[in-house]
Amino acid sequence: MKADGEVWNNTAASRYECTIDGHVSVADYQLADGVMALTHTVVPPELRGRGVAEKLVRAALADARAGELKVTPACSYVAVFIQRHAEFQDLVA
DSSP states (O other), X not given: OOOTTOEEEEXXXXXXXXEETTEEEEEEEEEEXXXXXXXXXXXXXXXXXXXXXXXXXXHHHHHHHHTTOEEEEOSHHHHXXXXXXXXXXXXXX
């Protein structure tokens, strides 16, 4: 079982997950031809404003970098996040 607040890659569901107080937040992705398309980020209303989406996206981008993948920010949150954080812009496909 994952610890409360721990982000993990649920490869079977193609998404990063984080559960806090019984609420699951996710960042969905698709992998193809060396590219990770981050397609959707969802944080329940009870957890908004606590940095959960950022934790999910940072974990996904760290894994993309470690796996030498490029990233397509298909989710608007991810696109804005990468735009605001120059250290991840080199990952964009």
